[in-house]
Amino acid sequence: MALAGTRSAGQATLALAIALFLGVFLVVPVATVVYVAFTEKGGGGLTLVNFLDFARTDLFVRSFWNSVYVSAMTVVWASALALPLAYLTTRFEFRGAMLVQTLGFLPLVMPPFVGAVAMQLLFGRNGSVNLLLDEWLGIKIGFMEGLNGVIFLQAIHYFPFILVNLSAALRNIDRAMEEAAQNLGSHGLRLFRRIALPLALPGFIAGASLVFVKVFDDVATPLLLNVKEMLAPQAYLRITSIGIDDPMGYVISVVLIGVAVATMWASALVLKGKDYATTQRGGGGLARRKLKPRESALAYAVVILILTLVLAPHVGLLLLSFATVWSYSPLPDGYTLAHYARVLGDSSGYIKNTLLYSSLAAGIDVVIGGAIAYLVLRTKLPGRQWLDWAASTALAVPGVVLGIGYLRAFYGVKMPDGTPLAALWIVIVLAIAIRRLPYALRAAYAALQQISVSLEEAAENLGATKARTVRRIVIPLMTGGLLAGFVTSFATAAVELSAVLILVQSNSDAPLAYGLYVLMQTPAGRGAGAALGVIAVVLVAICMGLAQLAADRSQRARGLDI
């Protein structure tokens, strides 16, 4: 019993340390934001006055509805792109399917803000496409005008979230569901609409709500497209231009959190009782139909069109990074390596900072994520579920809100030399780590769930203590999964911007994403900004490849070991 006592004491210490970390770096900042939003300026009592001000300010109300409109329209357009692809790849024998599946990774490789300026140059009023359209047909299309630009850019970036979820759901439908419909006289699109689509609704909603929230919370993309009248950008502008004492930034933050929570709640409500789980009872999926030659041509046309759109920001970014001058012409006037020389030379600090911050943040995530997963899955510690719950709430906290919370909560905390805690670069790392923690946590769960408990019991049975078992059995077996989690966290941390935007105090502490954002603001900096963007994309793509490799490797190792 003494042994059991020390064992659970060790676990309790670990749990408390994690709880403390989450408390200080997640709960306190968010609670501060909420508290400030509900108190009178200058520290009075609780009040709703700030929210009344918000509702009475035309700019904010307009921004709110703009954000709702942009997010909703992004979901609509993203669905319009995702639906035909999901239908094609899950219900037909289609060689382009692999191509479509790889699309799923693109939004992870490059967040929308990176390609914003390049898209302006390709699709803007005087961009390549409109110049050509004007020359050939005498028309111009306002792809990028005002809110349209944000919708366009976000939709082509985020539709894979809907595509991946919807396709998975469509593949999981028991084939008898659709065969029964065919047997009763239904086929083709009508069958898809009446049977397959409703059954895949949970997958669709999961993807759509994710897209809605991501677009609603995005700060940098609208700002780079010069759209200021949206809610998340307003929060940022308010705090950076008026200061951290102005309550409006906090009110907007609370609204952002509210919208994120409401969206998740609404999607849960819609899905209630709809988790049909009609997965296969043996036997392969629905027999896929072969496309007739004409249908096949049409399918390829659709896929190529969508692929062109998806790759446009990447291509534009690449062109821009090599361009001497590029304006009022379909293609750049000339090409140069000067931008790369510049960013690898005097701007190389951005890249160094990114590598440092991302590895630290990913390291923190893997350690904490792994520890929480272990406590939840392998111990009976009371309250362990709370850790999981707390870490997961980070999903509902927009980056800009977390940034504002850190600024407010830690600005008053002074280091011995008098600099405020909030101004230290380590705070940027912590913010990024908290933002990525939910993903690392899922990876850790997955890794731990694949390890049979009996292996650990065998070790204990042979006399190993709990701590030694963890060190010698659990951690080595989890390595592949944790490594994959680390690399994924690292990659996505490298392009995290919204929290960073608020927290960066000096250029020398700024990571790559911030540098890109700043450089892209001026025509003179664009080339260098694009070069940074290309470097970021390559960095992230390499990491994603490594993560895949690590995951595969650990899969194989387990296959041999167990």
Added chain:
Amino acid sequence: MSKPVRAVGIEIAGVNLSYGTTHVLKNVDLSVRPGELFAFLGPSGCGKTTLLRLIAGFAQAETGRVLLDGRDVAPLPPWKRDVGMVFQSYALWPHMTVAKNVAFGLEERRLPRAEIDRRVAEALDLVGLSDYAGRRPAQLSGGQQQRVAVARTIAIEPKVLLLDEPLSNLDAKMRVSVRRELRALQQRLGLTTIFVTHDQEEANTICDRIAVMDAGTVRQVGTPMELYENPANLFVASFLGSANILGDGDGIPVPAGKRLVFRPQHATLSSIDGVPLRGPVTHREFLGATVRYNVQVGGSEILVETPFQSGGELRTVGDMVGVALPPERMLYLPA
């Protein structure tokens, strides 16, 4: 639909079908008569579902033809065949109510609303589920779900009805009553119906004729009694009821390539004098109406079931006994 439909025959000729390298159906020839309740009976994996899916248009044969009412259905896709199939899993759509499920096929046929409503009501009435029209499938018991699946299929007034192991998801008690209901419904509609099962009792009790299948081939077709009395081969003999199988050298000479087959209840125990089959009793079971003995005869253990009479004398394990067999009950069957 409550009025009998014009019944249609099904003809299957020379069908071969493979999935990749597995030859699933081998030279299948069958003829189902109009209006009959016909069973595909065979062990799991023998190709019953595949044959059903072929008729419904979900599988393609490499050779051979499927005729419905004399017409080759090969060019017709599943949705144009008018073949009603009830899936083993029922495949009720969880996002629709019971009434919506039943109305689906009628809506796909673009019938007027009033007629759809009438026929849905009729179909639900026929299976005794009129009160459940507004429920979701998940709110029904297994037996009720099965009846919805049947109602959904007969609502479209199909030419033939295909039932894939319709009782397999029900508990043992339900099966007996549901199979009677299915038989009654089939009789009332006069609908040509194929009933797939791996349970010989189900096939024997409600079907007019049975095709016994084994490893992708049809081993014999006949009424339940024909199959029981005159099995064409060892597989049919042992699959329907229990059968004793003896080779040459067990006491009675058997022609080359054949075996001697007889039912346990057709044999009697006798003294060992002058009886070619004899050996020690190795086991005895009291079954109520009968007593079952295991007797070791030569290299085989055979079963003998004798009626139980109170006060009658029983043999005990170790007794040497003879097994007497009337010649007309001895069958010489190929493998």
